[in-house]
Amino acid sequence: MNSDIPSLQPESLPRHIAIIMDGNGRWARKRSLNRIRGHREGAESVRDIVRACREMGIEVLTLYAFSTENWQRPRHEISALMSLLKGFLRSELAEMMENGIRLNAIGQTERFPADVVKVLQEVMDMTRKNPGMLLNLALSYGGRDEIVAAARKIAAEVVAGRLQAEEITEAVFSSYLYTQGMPEPDLLIRTSGEMRISNFLLWQIAYTEIYVTSTLWPDFRRGELIHIVHEYQKRERRFGVTGDQIKKARRRE
Ligand code: FPP
Secondary structure, three states, X not given: OOOOOOOOOHHHOOOEEEEEOOOHHHHHHHOOOOHHHHHHHHXXXXXXXXXXXXXXXXXXXXXXXEEHHHHHOOHHHHHHHHXXXXXXXXXXXXXXXXXXXEXXXXXXXXXXXXXXXXXXXXXXXXXXXXXXXXXXXXXXXXXXXXXXXXXXXHHHHHHOOOOOHHHOOHHHHHOOOOOOOOOOOOEEEEOOOOOOOOOOOOOOOOOOEEEEOOOOHHHOOHHHHHHHHHHHHHOOOOOOOOHHHHHHHHHHO
């Protein structure tokens, strides 16, 4: 294990980290390069961050790789992102197997080109039984879309008589989301300084700690991630109760 990790407190590590990877275009513009070069360097950050999260012992890492809104980008940028994703999946498979990483995708992945869906499916199948970290890629993902899709599925269950309206609790609703069975994110990181959620995990981030860094995604690497996890460990998560109540509950533990 790398020497920068032992300084973290293992008992208060985030179980689930979610990241809005932003700033690839600005990174490229600052260097008079085209946007695709920014995405390419961004893919290097993805590799580094996946590795660091696994070494830290994070259970779930969710990366916002392509939003439902990203379909409106120029066609050549979309196809560059698709081939980067395909290349990433192919090149990382061996390391995922070696390190027990399981791949999952959330979002309308059926909208992706058939060759990308095929590689995605193959990697998900190959890694399905891996016992380690879950790498969850949000692909053609939109938080509102996810909630509407869940509501539709629930309505169909009610119409079919398999579910009563009174039985729809928050836990039941959650079980119809793409993230079913996963812990909710403890920490949400957004790079490139924008103070927005951008339709990401709207339901799941109700009590998530948010950290925004001005670093552009291609410059975001393990050192800064570890610093942010340190900062997270200093925060008091109150979940709507008072600080005194939290301290009292801790004394009872
Ligand atoms: C935001 O930067 C980033 C994206 C829309 C795509 C994220 C893709 C990658 C990090 C690379 C490939 C992904 C994987 C999983 C290998 P932006 O283009 O919106 O940047 P800007 O706001 O500066 O223009």
